[in-house]
Amino acid sequence: MIEKKKLDRVLNKVIKPARYIGMEQNSIIKDLDKVKVKFAFCFPDVYDVGMSHLGLHILYNLINQYDDFACERVFTPWIDMEELMRKEGIPLYTLENKEEVRDFDILGFTLQYEMSYTNILNVLDLSGIPLLSRDRSNDDPLVIAGGPCAYNPEPLADFIDVFVLGEGEEVTLELLNKYKEHKERGWDKESFLKDILDIEGIYVPKFYDVHYKEDGTIREMVPLIDEAPKVVKKRRVEDLDSMFAPETMIVPFVETVHDRVVLELFRGCTRGCRFCQAGMLYRPIREKSPSRLMDLARELVDNTGYEDISLSSLSTCDYSQLQLLVSSLMKEHGEDNVGVSLPSLRLDSFSIDILKEIEKVRKSGLTFAPEAGSQRLRNVINKGVDEEDLVKAVSYAFDEGWSKIKLYFMIGLPTETDEDVLGIRDLSYLVKDIFFNAPKEKRRGNFSVTASGSCFVPKAFTPFQWVSQDSIEEFRRKAYLVKDSIKDKKITFNYHDPEVSYVEAVIARGDRRLSRVIKRAWEKGCKYDGWREHFNFQLWQEAFDEEDIDGGFYAQRERNEDELFPWDFIDIGVSKKYLYREYQKSLAGQLTHDCRLACTGCGIRDCSMRGVFN
């Protein structure tokens, strides 16, 4: 355990010291001498961000249900804290028992975004755990990782012992039980790793070798032992109503990004937007029933005292019984000053009506995501909205008293022309015209529209996994094309740094050779790469150069149909054939309808949500 006096010297000097003390309401502190497997769960970013992640609350409460297991939390210390910890010789510790991370049996990372990878190395280093899997002995914790980025695990292959693919509710317990068995009969990492290979969703990179062609692409990936499966299937939970769902959440002392009850309505999405990785990874769509959700909401509000319930899902407005759920929640909790909120909005009046029902605060801003500026390009990415939808939704919103609109776009989408990019300007002006075309006496509020353009990053397991990303210069040229074309004080255009998106794109479709670059970048001082003020492109470029790896090979190369991808050994249920078909359809500008209408043949088995709409 970390000595309190030593910690006090440090905590007195850092900003937001409450990030590092634990002891929040509903945190669970067990006697670590009495549990059989100690699991340290790490979200490799700062506390305020990590605590907003729903998956953490699910796994934390799931694992801690069992007397044999303890799950404790670790986050990356902020820059000021890290510096003082290194100076005072304080190793990284878990928030619950303030026990050193290296004394845990398992250290598990959740991989939510590629730009957190250098933080993973920093966590290992601050814990005093060797970075490379092959350098760790039986005395070091087993290092595992899961989450959306684990679907392309290869860039982290050198560091992570075990990847867990898919939904964690079941497989995590299977893994922990196996660990317990092995620990009881004498721990040997090697035999444990071999023994878990038959668990669905488990991938152990060291049991595979990758052979490359002359051109740098992959020839084949071969299992090195018989037990290692050639194809690793993702895990999915069949019935969400009977699946474990937390009835409590840790309530942080400091304000976090999402400081509220998070109610997960469903998993999966049927819209089929071609840029969206989550839309493919989490298929098929599976809903929780309104009665189950009402029960969970009641428990969560009682146990946390939160004043807000956020209805969370990939596309919340698609929940088949949203109207019923929202009015029931309002009826039950409204009087206690507990509100309901929607994280995202569909472009239609149905969504705005629901928003109207729940919005108790001043009508301020509304956010929509047309994603692309022109209809042609929206068809390419299969974003099933047209200009008419936007016009209707925005007019309706203005009539109802909203006056500030935010529009989200991506720049650098496949087949994009300058005309498409300038569509961002056109839509923004259109929104402004709709507001001011209304008679003066009907206009309410102080109008503004903010359009923001992020740089498109092609991701694995999407129809765009074959495409080349725009170059950094091209991104910048396009961003300025839009920016310079807007000459209106009421319209603001923001764009993201293309350098970050470039590195993200390299890692997102990278192979295991990239482990070296990530390690080198970290050694040079890269960390918190997802934070604009800490991202240092110069250091990343040096890391690529020194490891003699061309980032452009990964980010800016159009792939052939038959290229073998580093992630192809993973079976997410959606077939590569389907993804390629979608890619071809996108190039032809053809739409694919919402698959609840009729099956579009993505390859997922046992899909049951057909024909269910709200």
Place this chain on the structure above:
Amino acid sequence: MILRVKFNKKNYLKYIGHLDLLRLFQRTFRRAGIPVKYSQGFNPHPKFSIANPLSLGIESEGEYMDIELEDKVDIDDFTQKMNQVLPKDIRILRAIYPKENKSISSELSWALYGVTLEIEEDLSIEDIQERLDNWLARGGIIISRLRKQGKRKVMKEEDIAPLIGGIDVRDKTGSEVTLEVLMRVGEDGNLRPFDFIDALKASDIIKLDKDSVSLIRKALYKEDGDQLYEPI
């Protein structure tokens, strides 16, 4: 209906700032089912206020807040329900329904702090006491701090000697010295404990290691003539 509550804040929970503490209480009221009055308007919030907010990093044995209630609640019941939900290092200690209609903040005028620090020279308790007494007797303990002047903040010099009610050396173990310091709080002058520490360090009266300083607020007092009373 105002309920006046005394609570403490110990151990690691000294690292929770004032706004975080307000949020914590707001949620605790909800969980404990306390009928707190809410403000009207678009963004209703519970009506309660904590007197003389404690600086981050300082423990306390006695903090006070006034809570506005919809209905009168039984005090034992209130204390028990709150303590069931609150983290163990924050405890409700006492509560009363005050007779006078005066806010708790306006009643308080002194705070007693326990200060533990390490000194870098070998002095007896008596030596230290004498030096501190002389320091206070001399007066003119000047600090500079940012003060609001219209919209701007201006660095101003201020004599804090009148804001120090007295210093008692209570204990010394090895190089660790424990003091008790009475400091002015409230509208008629407010001395922040870290300003006191900085002034003491700057005075060179005793050589101290600033990193070793730990503070605890032992009591808040109201003043009646030359007598000090705890408000509950």
